[in-house]
Amino acid sequence: MIExxxxxxxxxxxxxxxxxxxxxxxxxxxxxxxxxxxGANGSGKTTLLNIIAGAEFPSEGAIQIHGEEVTRVPExxxxxxxxxxxxxxxxxxxxxxSILSNxxxxxxxxxxxxxxxxINEAFKASVREKIAGLDMGLxxxxxxxxxxxxxxxRQALTLLMSTMDHTDILLLDEPTAALDxxxxxxxxxxxxxxxxxxxxxxxxxxxxxxxxxRYGNRLIHxxxxxxxxxxxxxxxxxxxxxxxxxxxx
Amino acid sequence: MEFYLSALVLGLCLSSMALGIFITMKIFRIPDITxxxxxxxxxAVTAVLLTRQWPLAAIIPVTMIAGALAGIxxxxxxxxxxxxxxxxxxxxxxxxxxxxxxxxxxxxIPLLEVQTIFNALxxxxxxxxxxxxxxxxxxxxxxxxxxxxxxxxxxxxxxxTGNSESMTRALGINPDAMKITGLAIxxxxxxxxGFLVAQYQNFTDINMGIGIVLVxxxxxxxxxxxxxxxxxxIIWVQLLxxxxxxxxxxxxxxxxxxxxxxxxxxxxxxxxxxxxxxxxPRLMARRE
Numbered sequence: 180m181i182e183x184x185x186x187x188x189x190x191x192x193x194x195x196x197x198x199x200x201x202x203x204x205x206x207x208x209x210x211x212x213x214x215x216x217x218g219a220n221g222s223g224k225t226t227l228l229n230i231i232a233g234a235e236f237p238s239e240g241a242i243q244i245h246g247e248e249v250t251r252v253p254e255x256x257x258x259x260x261x262x263x264x265x266x267x268x269x270x271x272x273x274x275x276x277s278i279l280s281n282x283x284x285x286x287x288x289x290x291x292x293x294x295x296x297x298i299n300e301a302f303k304a305s306v307r308e309k310i311a312g313l314d315m316g317l318x319x320x321x322x323x324x325x326x327x328x329x330x331x332x333r334q335a336l337t338l339l340m341s342t343m344d345h346t347d348i349l350l351l352d353e354p355t356a357a358l359d360x361x362x363x364x365x366x367x368x369x370x371x372x373x374x375x376x377x378x379x380x381x382x383x384x385x386x387x388x389x390x391x392x393r394y395g396n397r398l399i400h401x402x403x404x405x406x407x408x409x410x411x412x413x414x415x416x417x418x419x420x421x422x423x424x425x426x427x428x
Numbered sequence: 429m430e431f432y433l434s435a436l437v438l439g440l441c442l443s444s445m446a447l448g449i450f451i452t453m454k455i456f457r458i459p460d461i462t463x464x465x466x467x468x469x470x471x472a473v474t475a476v477l478l479t480r481q482w483p484l485a486a487i488i489p490v491t492m493i494a495g496a497l498a499g500i501x502x503x504x505x506x507x508x509x510x511x512x513x514x515x516x517x518x519x520x521x522x523x524x525x526x527x528x529x530x531x532x533x534x535x536x537i538p539l540l541e542v543q544t545i546f547n548a549l550x551x552x553x554x555x556x557x558x559x560x561x562x563x564x565x566x567x568x569x570x571x572x573x574x575x576x577x578x579x580x581x582x583x584x585x586x587x588x589t590g591n592s593e594s595m596t597r598a599l600g601i602n603p604d605a606m607k608i609t610g611l612a613i614x615x616x617x618x619x620x621x622g623f624l625v626a627q628y629q630n631f632t633d634i635n636m637g638i639g640i641v642l643v644x645x646x647x648x649x650x651x652x653x654x655x656x657x658x659x660x661x662i663i664w665v666q667l668l669x670x671x672x673x674x675x676x677x678x679x680x681x682x683x684x685x686x687x688x689x690x691x692x693x694x695x696x697x698x699x700x701x702x703x704x705x706x707x708x709p710r711l712m713a714r715r716e
Contacts (some may be wrong), residue, residue, distance in 0.1 A: 232598075234597070255596070255597045255600050256600070258597070258598055258599060259600060265598075269592065270595065271594070273588040275587070276588060276591060280584045284584055284599050289600060292601065293580065294582045298579075
């Protein structure tokens, strides 16, 4: 599904503050894999995610998605394969637009945004039904601006928005880092359900080792821009939480 | 009465520009001051074509294309060269001064002997009433089309671009292309203001655009203050308030003139008005 070969990313090349965020990373992520990425700050997790999303281009190396070379394809064009939830709850939604308008755009992620009015009663009903599934009581607030909701509500809705249009890949960049524990739990449960229901290939960055231990079927530990550990489903299921803590000591 | 009615029609003519500035400033959050140039460009194209007896049906699209090109140019400079929007606008605006002068061929063209859009209607006895209706119909059409566009899927994508760029990209929208389109639309609206004002005042002058962006800015700020105060969420009502802001602004200038202020001070008064609109709420906020 996703294939990274010899990916290197250097920021500020040739300057005093040169940083090698990724160094010769080779990674193959198969369809339906739920990869959890852990690592200390600056280990290259977010850069890796950005390079897969197309928000940044690698200094060296190549990326393929579905066997198609996409190394220089910009983010807005790669979005036909992938949906993304940002660390900042503000990142994935437009705060001044209504919930409904946000969902409308999400429903058009892979297609053109035409000069036609797409929000009709049928669309409203389908969004209402979807949102009702979250059980947050938001289904009656469709015309409220997204910005009036809490961070947890917004992250849950962003997740749900990723299912409004066809998607293969879900990128979760610390989606619960800005949330209180209860909201974080709700968002992770919603994510788990969506990933299973739609069989999404997922990349999930987290600093919460409990979540890293609990979710996913592959675990990658990054250290200084390299893949230090790569555990498959079996190895991951045998891994003890305590062992993971020891990686970070 | 006539005097204020005339200010109202002028406010209507300029409200097209205010709608343009609403798009750049409030929807895209880009400070675009191409306005000074594209306004005069619209007026210059109109004057030249009118004196050559072109029909209005042909002048309107040409004016719109001219405005769009000005906006696209600013958009390209801003997005492709990553130059600050303010500087991009200044560059294009300054360049347009020469373009406008060459379009006009001299520093001004009177439009007294030609058939203008404001002569198109002759239902009422008083010409001013006919002019008012021409203005109302024209702006009704423009704002109606704009309101429709902002409600379409494309319009929602436009509004999202200024609101959350990270989200836009993640949802398959090219923010740069959106910004260029937005600047094009805004400057089309501005050029249409030039088209209207030239015909309303019966002349085009190379300097008519100097500082006009402030008039638009003031109009948008008045309209936006009312929109926030009344908590208006419906987009077409917001557009109406922006147009109302433009009319109010002209009324304020008319009041100042009727109080005996020397017309040579008009730009200064405009600047002071805008300063007051921006400054007073900040002073009040500081006090709280």
